[in-house]
Amino acid sequence: MIFVRRDPKLIPEKVLRVAERAQAELEALPAEQRAAFIEKKKRIWRAFARYLSKMSYGKCWYSESDCVHSFMDVDHYRPKKQAKRSDTDSDDGYPWLAFSWDNFRLSAQRANQINHDDATxxxxxxxxxxxLMQGSRRATWDDRCIEDERPVLLDPAKLADVRLIEVTATGRMGPTRFCLGEYERTRVHDTVRLLGLDLPGLVSARQGAMRLVQEIVELVVQNKTAAELSAAASAFVSLHLRADSQLDMLQRLTKPDRPFASAARAQLKLMGYEDLCLRLEQGQEAA
Structure with a gap:
């Protein structure tokens, strides 16, 4: 999962106005007509896909995959028509957020849609x-107290949530040191499970990014060791095996526009080269 800094300036005014008009129409409808109206207007949130994609460099906000050979969905973080709370408990969800772009998340279809994985x-x-966590308030159409809810699913639009989850040494997702209690660990575990963030294909892709980082770091170390053998060796390495180009490559792998950049960062941290991760003060997002 990656943190995505949402930027309304990327969304054309016309697209926003269409969503606002639909919201006004929805507010005036009786309860029994809302679901049908929302379904009829699905093109409205789909129109936001390209702009949400720009905010994350084309990557799924949940899995960090670029999914170049499949469509991306515009997911409603809070479900628009039905919210399933458990295997036996569900309700009408959050219809008043159906056209709210603050509730939209760009999602790979395997994270957003229910599907069966044959491999697992x-x-x-x-x-x-x-x-929702046990004891949480539950927002309704008449009491829209979403800020008082305690969701289980981590939200990629909240930095505090993204800080709870990271790529582990195995390429799987797990809790960070900022998970200080059972509530946070439960959120990470259930988010990974419900969104399929540890499906074999994703784990393999993260491992590939981590192997590439490891190989480059090992090459840098080998060249440094060779350069220390003699003055002639040092001159050869400086001329033909420039470390700065290899270090630049490592930094590029941690840029937010790279798929699975968080895996590259994780590997650098595991190897003790965390200082090579591109820093936010260098003008980059936290994706």
Whole structure:
């Protein structure tokens, strides 16, 4: 999962106005007509896909995959028509957020849609799932207290949430040191499970990014060792095996526009080269 800094300036005014008009129409409808109206207007949130994509360099906000050979969905973080809280509990969800772009997240279809993975024999995908922690307030059409809710699913639009999850040494997702209690660890575990963030293909892609980082670092270290053998060796390495180009390559792998940049950063941290990760003060997002 990556943090995405949402930028309304990337969205044309016309697209925003269409969503606002639909929202005004929805507010005037009786309860029994809302779901049909929302379904009829799905083109409205789909129109936001290209602008959400610009905010994340084309990557899924949940999995960090660029999914170049499949469509991306515009996911409603809080489900628009039905919210499934558990295997036995569901409600009408958050219809008043159906056209709110603050509720939109760009998602790979495997994270957003319910699907069965043959490799793991698991059913994964967010679908209508939106569980709340036990004891949490639950927002409704008449009491829209979403700020008082305690969602289980981590939100890629909240930096505090993204700080709870990271790529581990195995390429799987796990809790960070900022998970200080059972509530945070539960959120990480259930987010990974419900969104399929540890499906074999994703784990393999992260491992590939991590192997590339490891190989480049090992090459830099080998060249440094060779340069220390003699003055002649040092001159050869400086001329033909320039470390700065290899270090630049490592930094590029941590840029937010690279798929699985978080895996590259994780590997650098594991190897003790965290200082090579591109820093936010260098003008980059936290993706």
């Amino acid at each position: 024999d698991e059913t994964v995908g967010k679908g209508a799932w939106f569980p």
